[in-house]
Amino acid sequence: NAGVTQTPKFQVLKTGQSMTLQCAQDMNHNSMYWYRQDPGMGLRLIYYSASEGTTDKGEVPNGYNVSRLNKREFSLRLESAAPSQTSVYFCASSYSRTSGSADAGTLTQYFGPGTRLTVL
Amino acid sequence: RKEVEQDPGPFNVPEGATVAFNCTYSNSASQSFFWYRQDCRKEPKLLMSVYSSGNEDGRFTAQLNRASQYISLLIRDSKLSDSATYLCVDTGGFKTIFGAGTRLFVKA
Numbered sequence: 001n002a003g004v005t006q007t008p009k010f011q012v013l014k015t016g017q018s019m020t021l022q023c024a025q026d027m028n029h030n031s032m033y034w035y036r037q038d039p040g041m042g043l044r045l046i047y048y049s050a051s052e053g054t055t056d057k058g059e060v061p062n063g064y065n066v067s068r069l070n071k072r073e074f075s076l077r078l079e080s081a082a083p084s085q086t087s088v089y090f091c092a093s094s095y096s097r098t099s100g101s102a103d104a105g106t107l108t109q110y111f112g113p114g115t116r117l118t119v120l
Numbered sequence: 121r122k123e124v125e126q127d128p129g130p131f132n133v134p135e136g137a138t139v140a141f142n143c144t145y146s147n148s149a150s151q152s153f154f155w156y157r158q159d160c161r162k163e164p165k166l167l168m169s170v171y172s173s174g175n176e177d178g179r180f181t182a183q184l185n186r187a188s189q190y191i192s193l194l195i196r197d198s199k200l201s202d203s204a205t206y207l208c209v210d211t212g213g214f215k216t217i218f219g220a221g222t223r224l225f226v227k228a
């Protein structure tokens with residue numbers, strides 16, 4: 001199993017350009033997530049998809065859109081990149097998003113290797 | 121107050137030392153917590169879950185103190201390979217909140 005894969009690994013954009021970050025998981029997980037990580041800020045949730053067919057905003061959704069293409073794939077699109085979007089982007093997946101049963105196994109998130117994006 | 125708060129460190133310790141990190145959380149209803157490890161320029165990876173009764177995995181021990189709303193991670197007999205950033209995670213309710221991490225450097 002490859003786990004969670006992301007493409008591309010690195011990307012440099014000019015302000016105003018658009019691009020899509022791709023993410024796929026082969027663990028049959030229901031929930032998928034996009035985070036950005038900036039120095040000293042920790043991981044911040046951009047968007048998530050609790051299950052196939054649904055997407056919801058996270059903490060920092062402005063400037064981004066997402067598509068849950070199928071159960072395996074969850075893409076993140078930057079329509080008009082800005083320097084403030086320079087960051088490392090991580091995709092993650094888990095069996096479940098909610099903690100009604102406090103089952104650690106279903107809540108564990110598995111991360112992809114990340115995409116390092118620079119916007120000039 | 122941040123929802124999950126960690127001392128950023130860095131903690132600089134010699135090999136063989138015991139080191140402990142704490143993480144405070146603000147949601148008193150939270151029930152599920154994790155510690156993740158993140159190596160430099162890599163993705164976070166699950167280190168261990170944190171159970172009410174405590175959890176031990178080899179040299180690592182995680183504890184939950186509900187009364188004071190903090191979780192802890194204890195590393196015994198530190199190895200050079202333990203050098204990393206340790207992220208505290210609160211999965212209570214409908215949000216998963218990651219702490220900003222505590223950096224650990226283990227020196228020879």
